[in-house]
Amino acid sequence: MRASFSSFLLILSIILLSGVIAYVGDFLGRRIGRKKLSLFKLRPRYTAFLVSIITGILIATVTLLVLSAASEDVRTALFGMQELREQLNSLNQEVIARSLELENTKKRLEDYQSRVQELETKERELQNSKAALEEQTRLLGETVAQLEKQRDELQQELTSLRAELARLRSGIVAIRQGRIVFQDDEEILRAILPGGMSEDKAQEALLAVIRKGDQLALQKGAGRHSETGQAVFVPEEDFRQAIDRIHNASNDVVVRLVAAINSLQGEPVIARMYVDENRKIFSQGEIVYQKALTIDEETNIDALLGEVLRELNAVGLKQGILPQEGKVGIISASNLTEVFQELESIRGKIVLRAVAEEDIFTAGPLRVRLEVLKEQTPEGQATQSEQGGQNDTA
Structure with missing residues (x-):
């Protein structure tokens, strides 16, 4: 707003100044014409023309001087046109160069964008591959864990088999030396029990049979178990089945305590229990x-x-x-x-x-x-x- 007012004031000043100069020039021209004055030995008529011309020149000169003094752009337009043309040409050349550079940059940008897309595609593929590898790693980890577990089980089984082999070897030696307390499937003792007893009473009766078997086994040279102190060991499953059969029997039953394997001297006897109806x-x-x-x-x-x-x-x-x-x-x-x-x-x-x-x-x-x-x-x-x-x- 301020720049527009200054421009308006400048134009108004130039108009007023031009009017003043024109008035002065007209006034001088009329005076010269009346008094028939002569300048430079010219005829009065030509002198009046000369004053009008000088007046016009003064108006243009004053206008240019005022505009030049008031505006740098006017001074540049009047006195720096060539330089402006040169600068314009230079700028045009620079624009062309920049345009070419921009085109090259656009091409490089397109190349970069294409490469970015390729890289993004590869990244997605790598992410998928990573996920697949992680899944394979997890599966391999589970497989390794299973194999380690199997290895531990096999090692335990191997240890057990070695112990069994040692026991069998010692059993063979014992057999050769005649140190077998009870042979495989040899009856230790038998007892007749009433059928239909409650499970608690059947359990007490069977425990009494096992205690009697302990005494017989110890008399024949068997040893006691290091933890339970028993000379005759019956697996829990056989024991529970014997209780069930006694409980469900309607008549008297025969309970037989039988050696499950060859029992060596000094070792506990592993036995089975057989329950048959005593008909x-x-x-x-x-x-x-x-x-x-x-x-x-x-x-x-x-x-x-x-x-x-x-x-x-x-x-x-x-x-x-x-x-x-x-x-x-x-x-x-x-x-x-x-x-x-x-x-x-x-x-x-x-x-x-x-x-x-x-x-x-x-x-x-x-x-x-x-x-x-x-x-x-x-x-x-x-x-x-x-x-x-x-x-x-x-």
């Missing part, structure tokens, strides 16, 4: 076994009785009588001697039979009495044991 198999006086035989001079009575005892043992096992030391039958020595003597004195066909001396149950033993019948059983006729529904040995 009646033979009644007192019932024929358990009978066989038709022919006795002559060449008959070996010892071999004959041995074969009969083996067959009698097989009958007991087949009927479900639990063996003791691999045998189920018991015959008194006096009865066996009597039968032996009787067979030595007989020639011809006879029937040898075994009769139960008492009620015989699953727990055994198969206690029988041998009898020799001189009457021959007709060929094809069923024996008394077969008629009673029992399994006989031919």
Whole structure:
């Protein structure tokens, strides 16, 4: 606003000054014309022209001087035009150069932007690769952890196998030296317990069986466990199953404590528990076994009785009588001697039979009495044991 007012004042001043100069020039021209004055020996008419010309020159000169004094731009336009042209040309050249530089810069910028896009794409790919590598690293870490766990388990298993190997070697040595307390699957003891007991009472009864087994094992040379102090160890699973079977049984049961492995002298015995229903198999006086035989001079009575005892043992096992030391039958020595003597004195066909001396149950033993019948059983006729529904040995 201030610059516009100054310009307006300058223009107004120039107009007023030009008017004053024109007035003075006109006034002088008229005076010269009236008085017919002459300048430079010119005619008055030409002198008046000269004054008008000088007046115009003065107006232009004063205008230029005032404008030059008032504005630097006017001075530059009047006296620095060439320099301005040169500067303009220089600026034009610089603009062209800058334009070229700008074009080059734009191209470089486009290249940079393209490279930036490529780098961003590569960065995304690297991020994806990084994520994949991290996932692989995590999976590898889990695999390493699993392998280390397997290695530890294998080392523990190896240690256990080495210990087992050492134990087996010592067992072999012990077997060679005869230092086995109980052999694998050898019965330690058996007990008959009432079925249907409560679980607590069944547990107490089984613990009593184990304590008795401890005493027997210690008497035979077994050692106590370093932590529990027991000579007989029964796995928890077998123990719980035995309790359940006793609790659920409706009749008396036979509980057998059996060595699970060969037990060395001085070591605790690892045992299993077997629970079987103690059912009646033979009644007192019932024929358990009978066989038709022919006795002559060449008959070996010892071999004959041995074969009969083996067959009698097989009958007991087949009927479900639990063996003791691999045998189920018991015959008194006096009865066996009597039968032996009787067979030595007989020639011809006879029937040898075994009769139960008492009620015989699953727990055994198969206690029988041998009898020799001189009457021959007709060929094809069923024996008394077969008629009673029992399994006989031919």
